Amino acid sequence: MQASLHQPPLTRSVEDYLKAIYHLSSQGGFAATRDIAANLDVSPPSVSGMVKRLSETGLIEHVPYRGVQLTAQGRRAALKMIRRHRILEVYLIQQLGYDWSSVHEEAERLEHAVSDELIERMARALGDPHYDPHGAPIPTAAGEIEEADLVPLAEARVGTQLELRQVGTEDPARLDYLAGQGLVPGALLTVTERHPFNGPTVVRLAEGVRVVGRELGQLLWCRAAAR
Amino acid sequence: MQASLHQPPLTRSVEDYLKAIYHLSSQGGFAATRDIAANLDVSPPSVSGMVKRLSETGLIEHVPYRGVQLTAQGRRAALKMIRRHRILEVYLIQQLGYDWSSVHEEAERLEHAVSDELIERMARALGDPHYDPHGAPIPTAAGEIEEADLVPLAEARVGTQLELRQVGTEDPARLDYLAGQGLVPGALLTVTERHPFNGPTVVRLAEGVRVVGRELGQLLWCRAAAR
DNA sequence: TCATATGATTAGGCCATACTAATCCAGTCG
């Protein structure tokens, strides 16, 4: 089942690169050097260097001047980190009173230090959750992840009824604001207006009417509400 | 109150050195290079190198060819790590079902990744425990630690009644064995015999009589039982 | 009192990871 029997454990840095590459290549096929660099807050030459090593160890595929993609092995490792991160976020919120907006940073550090066993214990204690606090799907221990097809609120058709499923940011300020507006995963909403020239979208939710600007509208991933 | 306003955060390695030095110098005044090296499983030259840097940054005091001691600052940092470690151990056991013998390794990795906030949340969730699962005192957030004077079972006078307070090992095999014998912190026991030539100590506990060899006897720290 | 052994330190490297400065490639526009 596994090609190489005993990998050395990945370093913290390698784990971060794999996660970044996973996120960047999840839409288009290739992650570009500059995007990885921006994502990890590191210089492009540092990325080039790391890319070289990662492709030598078989975690990524590199097409020079085009970008990189994860191999099956790299994808497995990335999904493991994402599972860790998301389970940690749920755990910290539900068991330790963290809040939506502050949990990311803590999980970011812990994900590199926890054992598989601890993560599975946390998952069990939580009843094996399928989504993290932002609505993102949690990969299974076996490395499978749900692929939902969602549409950003900013692009949803006027008149449709939607369920907000996922909030695509970890920025505390934005998260706080959104929570204050009742724009959290699970919220049911109806799109009532869209203003032109990248203007806001207006929605109605149970608690009232909300005006959502373009930027935030792009972060709010929705699907047709089950009526 | 503090000499240098904003320390850079300590690296994982530095944190480990400080903890090791704390433990080694807690009895005698100085920690020797070779002992630090053995404790951390690194070579003596590596220790010399690190010692140089640590004394430059004011965390330790180095007397060449004699050994090192923590400065007030170093001691504070070491106690912080020890607090983290011990709170984590209690938390993992009480909230996540870890057992006595397996918890050390997990705590060892996590202690470098958790924030102060997380530790204080865990401590609160546990009711601010004063002792870890092995009976070791947990330093306060302010950096104070209880100094009990305990005697190893192997050196306790025959005939005395004792309370087992602290078990001085993290070795899983020894911990499992001791738990099986009912030799856990809080156990009340009476010393009935001591055999010569580094022979075993025999004790009576509620559950029965136990024979404790020299090596383990040195790890079982006791105090006169409150009668 | 001095030789020796033990432990400490210095010398000299290596690897992972990052940086800046310099160079190179590829796709776009004139």
Next chain:
DNA sequence: CGACTGGATTAGTATGGCCTAATCATATGA
């Protein structure tokens, strides 16, 4: 269709942490 420009890469350097081999200091005992 060639020049430019922006992104990618290579060159060269730094730092933290570790190693082995070589050297040095100290304390002991002959």
